[in-house]
Amino acid sequence: MNVPMLPIEIIGLKRDLPTILHALRRLGCVHIDELAETQAVSARPLTLDREMLQAQEELGFLVARLQGLLDTLGCSQPGQKLPLAGDYRSQARQGVEVLLPKVQELTSRAEKLKSELASLPRYEVTLRALLPIIPAAARQPGYQSIGVLVSREHMGVLEAVSKRILELTAGQAELVARDVDISTRAMLIVFPKDYTQEIETLLGAEDVSRLRLPTELGEGPPDVILASLHRRMAAIPEELEIVQAMQAEIAAEWCQKLAAWRDALQDELDASSVLACFGETDMTFVLVGWIPADELDRVINSLQEQVGEAILVQPIPLTPELRKRAPIILKNPQPARPFESLVNLLALPRYGHIDPTRLMALFLPIFFGMILGDIGYGLLLLLISLGLTRKKKSGVAHDILLVLAIGSGWSILFGFLYGEAFGALGEHLGLHPLWFDRASAENVAGLLVMALAVGAVHLTLGLILGVWEAFKEKNRKHLLDRGGMLVGLIGLFFLIAIMTETLPRGLMTPAIVLLIIGIVLMGASLGWLGILMGPIEFIGLIGNWLSYLRIAAIGLASVYLAKVANDMAGMAGNLIVGVIIALLIHALNLVLGAFSPTIHSLRLHYVEFFRKFYEGGGRPYQPFKSCMPLDQEL
Amino acid sequence: MDAGLTAIGAGLAVGLAAIGTGLAQARIGSAGAGVIAEKPEALGTIILLVAIPETMVILGFAVAAMVLLLGG
Numbered sequence A: 001m002n003v004p005m006l007p008i009e010i011i012g013l014k015r016d017l018p019t020i021l022h023a024l025r026r027l028g029c030v031h032i033d034e035l036a037e038t039q040a041v042s043a044r045p046l047t048l049d050r051e052m053l054q055a056q057e058e059l060g061f062l063v064a065r066l067q068g069l070l071d072t073l074g075c076s077q078p079g080q081k082l083p084l085a086g087d088y089r090s091q092a093r094q095g096v097e098v099l100l101p102k103v104q105e106l107t108s109r110a111e112k113l114k115s116e117l118a119s120l121p122r123y124e125v126t127l128r129a130l131l132p133i134i135p136a137a138a139r140q141p142g143y144q145s146i147g148v149l150v151s152r153e154h155m156g157v158l159e160a161v162s163k164r165i166l167e168l169t170a171g172q173a174e175l176v177a178r179d180v181d182i183s184t185r186a187m188l189i190v191f192p193k194d195y196t197q198e199i200e201t202l203l204g205a206e207d208v209s210r211l212r213l214p215t216e217l218g219e220g221p222p223d224v225i226l227a228s229l230h231r232r233m234a235a236i237p238e239e240l241e242i243v244q245a246m247q248a249e250i251a252a253e254w255c256q257k258l259a260a261w262r263d264a265l266q267d268e269l270d271a272s273s274v275l276a277c278f279g280e281t282d283m284t285f286v287l288v289g290w291i292p293a294d295e296l297d298r299v300i301n302s303l304q305e306q307v308g309e310a311i312l313v314q315p316i317p318l319t320p321e322l323r324k325r326a327p328i329i330l331k332n333p334q335p336a337r338p339f340e341s342l343v344n345l346l347a348l349p350r351y352g353h354i355d356p357t358r359l360m361a362l363f364l365p366i367f368f369g370m371i372l373g374d375i376g377y378g379l380l381l382l383l384i385s386l387g388l389t390r391k392k393k394s395g396v397a398h399d400i401l402l403v404l405a406i407g408s409g410w411s412i413l414f415g416f417l418y419g420e421a422f423g424a425l426g427e428h429l430g431l432h433p434l435w436f437d438r439a440s441a442e443n444v445a446g447l448l449v450m451a452l453a454v455g456a457v458h459l460t461l462g463l464i465l466g467v468w469e470a471f472k473e474k475n476r477k478h479l480l481d482r483g484g485m486l487v488g489l490i491g492l493f494f495l496i497a498i499m500t501e502t503l504p505r506g507l508m509t510p511a512i513v514l515l516i517i518g519i520v521l522m523g524a525s526l527g528w529l530g531i532l533m534g535p536i537e538f539i540g541l542i543g544n545w546l547s548y549l550r551i552a553a554i555g556l557a558s559v560y561l562a563k564v565a566n567d568m569a570g571m572a573g574n575l576i577v578g579v580i581i582a583l584l585i586h587a588l589n590l591v592l593g594a595f596s597p598t599i600h601s602l603r604l605h606y607v608e609f610f611r612k613f614y615e616g617g618g619r620p621y622q623p624f625k626s627c628m629p630l631d632q633e634l
Numbered sequence B: 001m002d003a004g005l006t007a008i009g010a011g012l013a014v015g016l017a018a019i020g021t022g023l024a025q026a027r028i029g030s031a032g033a034g035v036i037a038e039k040p041e042a043l044g045t046i047i048l049l050v051a052i053p054e055t056m057v058i059l060g061f062a063v064a065a066m067v068l069l070l071g072g
Helices: A014-027 A050-073 A088-133 A152-168 A193-205 A222-277 A293-307 A320-324 A338-346 A357-372 A375-391 A395-418 A441-473 A476-499 A505-524 A527-571 A575-612 B002-038 B040-051 B054-071
Strands: A005-013 A031-033 A143-151 A174-179 A184-192 A284-292 A311-315
Touching (some): A005 A014, A014 A222, A050 A222, A143 A152, A184 A193, A338 A357, A338 A395, A338 A575, A338 B040, A357 A375, A357 A395, A357 A527, A441 A476, A441 A527, A441 B054, A476 A505, A476 A527, A527 A575, A527 B054
16 A cells, blocks of 8 residues: 655745754655656756855765775675764764875885785796806806896797807806796896996896886895795785784774765755756755655644744645656555565556555465465474574565565465375375365366466456546556456356356357457457457467466365375485485475575566556655764764 | 377477477567666566566477377
């Protein structure tokens, strides 16, 4: 059921705008609409003055910096509601100024250490390759070593460079080379320091990569550098740990505070963004919105308390155009509420149209129970779903678990009616069907008839609701279409009852007339095309009805899988192996028993039932309110 | 012989319908998964679209049941 909504306009003096905004946030019941999209009130869009724009920009920047700090510090937990002092905006600004340089410095140190830790092993490979071939001159004073790396494709360059260096140093240089990996060759050049300038210039001119080691490793021959590299690699994790400990310390001290500031400031930012929906005249502002009809007095009194008589709150006449834009609040009794999530999964109902939540709450668990119909599986699912609701205390998952629990209850009931507990296992324990044994071959026809009977009731109810909706909305096309379906379907039921000799044959003519009238009405709703489409639509309707056979089909599949589990356990020849096999197959059947009946019952509602009457596409009710506790507000 | 043919007929009725449903659901399902990745609120519509071809296998089941119950 929809809560009755009232469209209102609020007109006040511009000087009172901040006070009114604050009061509206406290009220938390006004869904503000964009003025431009509402034809009922006309005013130019509100233009924010420079000061307000600047304040908004600053606020956005501060929130972004706070979020940046939270991300950098790895504060992923939602901020606890810390009590905030009145001037939390300037506190947040000061906090960011103090914290940002520290955090940036620590982050950059940590990044540098991590990158060093990742790159040093690569140098180690090269140095290790050069180690066995270091010339003795490399350790003599007055000599310098330079490493170069060349890819295999440019091996010719290496030879040319070697030749030039030997010429430059008059043969005093020593050059050794070795493969580092399959694509790279490293060369170590050892030469007297006097030639450093010339050799540097030569290497710079040629296309060779210098082996540039981090400066922290110092200078010298490869063995000295390698030892220094090992010391460095051993020291980095320790340094990194210190930096990370410092970051963690800052995070522990600041995360909650930063998150609380971020939430409060984001809330302010959201509040100011609603101003884009307002309109203005020279002296006044105007807004349009929706409130639950019984909240009008509270809204008027609360706003007048703040600004006295200088405020006008008045209802707007609910025109058909405006009615289409009304936001939706679903109001259902407690047991039906979990089913609201399943209705919303498809679409919110339109304002003033039928909310199918209660019908779904009635039929869906029954369908579930009829399909699963097993005391054992029902009990297990009931316990599991109720157990899981303790962990998932809200949200769609919680609602689905509750739906599953209610369906499991019906499954236990149908389990008694069918005489099933883990398939035929119950029978061995003395359980007998109170109604009929659906697994037995002679009862399959009865099971199919039961499924079709349930489908007939469900579809007819859907069509009656559809006709009522079309009548209420004065929609001729829908009235003809749904009315035709209803009349044709009733004619078909009569025909079937006559053919199965439930009704006397004398009713054959009225039944055929009803069927033809139904098809003609359905065709008439489609215009000339209806001559062809009417009968096709009716065949589609029969398809919808036959679709309810899935209640029998999926149920039978579950029964036979349970039978397989029990029979295979008996065939195993060993008690333990038999029990394990039975447990595995029953577990599989239990999982299927949770998913399959839910999905198929949902489908029967979404496709077969809802399409006969349901008008989705409603807008959710999103009142303008503060996410923060009232005592934390400005 | 007749009972065997009836059983084969029933098997074909439900089996071929199941293949048709499977092919249709595979295409709708993969497209639907893409839609949900972009627009999670479309989950209900996608369940509905994926569920639509299931009518084929249920009709196959109805035919199979009729073949077995009336023909056998």
